[in-house]
Amino acid sequence: MKMLINVPETVVPDALRGFAAVHTDLTVDVERRVIVRRGAPYDGQVGLVSGGGSGHEPLHGGFVGRGMLTAACPGEVFTSPVPDQMVRAAAAVDSGAGVLFIVKNYTGDVLNFDMAAELAEDEGVQVAKVLVNDDVAVTDSLYTAGRRGTGATLFVEKLAGAAADEGAPLDRVAAIAHQVNEVSRSFGVALSACSTPSKGGPTFDLPEGELELGVGIHGEPGRERRAMMTSGEIADVAVDAVVEDLRPDAPVLLLVNGMGATPLLELYGFAAEVHRVLAARKVAVARTLVGNYVTSLDMAGASVTICQADEELLRLWDAPVSTPALRWGC
Template sequence: MRMLINVPETVVADALRGMSVTYPDLTVDVEHRVVMRKGVPYEGKVALVSGGGSGHEPLHGGFVGRGMLTAACPGEVFTSPVPDQMLRAAAAVDSGAGVLFVVKNYTGDVLNFDMAAELAEDEGVQVAKVLVNDDVAVTDSLYTAGRRGTGATLFVEKIAGAAAEEGAPLDRVAAIAHQVNEMSRTFGVALSAVTTPAKGGPTFDLPDGELELGIGIHGEPGRERRGMMTSGEIADFAVDAVVDDLRPDGPVLLLVNGMGATPLLELYGFAAEVHRVLAQRQVPVARSLVGNYVTSLDMAGASVTICQVDEELLRLWDAPVATPALRWGC
């Protein structure tokens, strides 16, 4: 157990205490597990509330702030939050203009946010939802719980957040969020399993020198195991997977995302290979982001997300954002 923790039971509360002393622009309700932008509700502005299991930091708490999320609800490690949290967050941030729930497509997240939406509407809060399901490793069919929400969450939260910041009404913010999700695809690879605080050991066995293709962000094994591949071969595989599925006919945003334990040095090298393959596939990259944004605790590996953008989405992507993990233009 190579963890920097007190006891597994307090990991999330401890982290929230840490965020609360680190970010003066955020209000962190440690007891009720809600991270909020200071000074909300903002008159007349649509609020964005997201959340999910912890262990994916900086997602979602690190994306709270001007031009992105209004609040985030962290659950236990890899466990979606409970409806009480979303309800509390929605009630606190709603200015009357309504709240968009950004929900990653996992059974737990969907069920808990659905319950919260019902309760919030009972309390007079207008709620819209966007389901993020960008992971092409999962076949979206009757035989699965549907595509997982992973890297595209960052694109959805940033771009819809910018629209809300500009004063767009709820249905417009929701429509933009849906559009971003529709235009996004992700494929992820793990080079090691993940160790959760509760389990204290790796959640599955991945021998040195093998990798899992098509992993999610919860330490689940992928669809396929292979012998070690080079960074270039992995880029070929991942980019083909997302490009073949999305078939973009215009410029894309690119996220080369680290799963947590892969050094930035390696991630940059991987980004170079991803750019190479995208160029070969004649997909122009409008903007590119490389780093650990949607992580899986101490898992080694990376994911590639592309999102095809029109001028409007690109403008919203470039708009100012000031959160702990994403910051530009202000």
């Protein structure tokens, strides 16, 4: 496999050095692996901290900034960050109003964020946590007990981040984060396997002419493998999966997300099919976001995430945001 890297062992710090050089409005501690919004903590504002294994960019570092995260903790590729990173991030963003940890449901992330919350509270930081578990494809996987946390992480970070930016107290910010997770569902499809720098090749075998329905963002197995399908057929399966599980009775936010190697030409075509299927299921779409946001290195494929949005959530979605990967209204 050809990769644009120096050596596998330095992929994450090399990327963080580049991130620091480009995004000078953020403070990037390459050695300790914490990305913080410059100027934090903000007086009276709840701090939002998230993180996870590298390889899912722009999640999470690309969502640090006004109206989203206050700090992010990148781990090694597909590996949870360690508690010391999270404690350091919490201390850096705590204004006295408390800190919300946003945690995807993967075993390592959950254990380490739980430990970090205890350590931060010992240091006088009030911590609340929300677990994101929106993936309807499987109940348990190689990395989780229960459903995996995937595309809804973006919705949680954006909507809770907007509330924090407005000065909402910790209990309200946490309640919004929990609400968003409860009304969000995701389903992913892989057209090819991802390749990690350490392995130097595909992490799983996906034969030519087949796809994986319900794949996880680390390449975990999904519901089934089938012969290659058209964009419209894939949309039928993905939309049916999320709609049948959520059964929305209000307009939804829609994320049509690329897994890392799918070009926008294909993603927009897929988005058209997703809109078609949602309309046929009588699900109104209030807002749509298309692009590579919650990725799996170089995996080809896409995921569909819906979030049932009331007027308050729509207002928070439209609120200004200014991060490396998401920006409007500023």
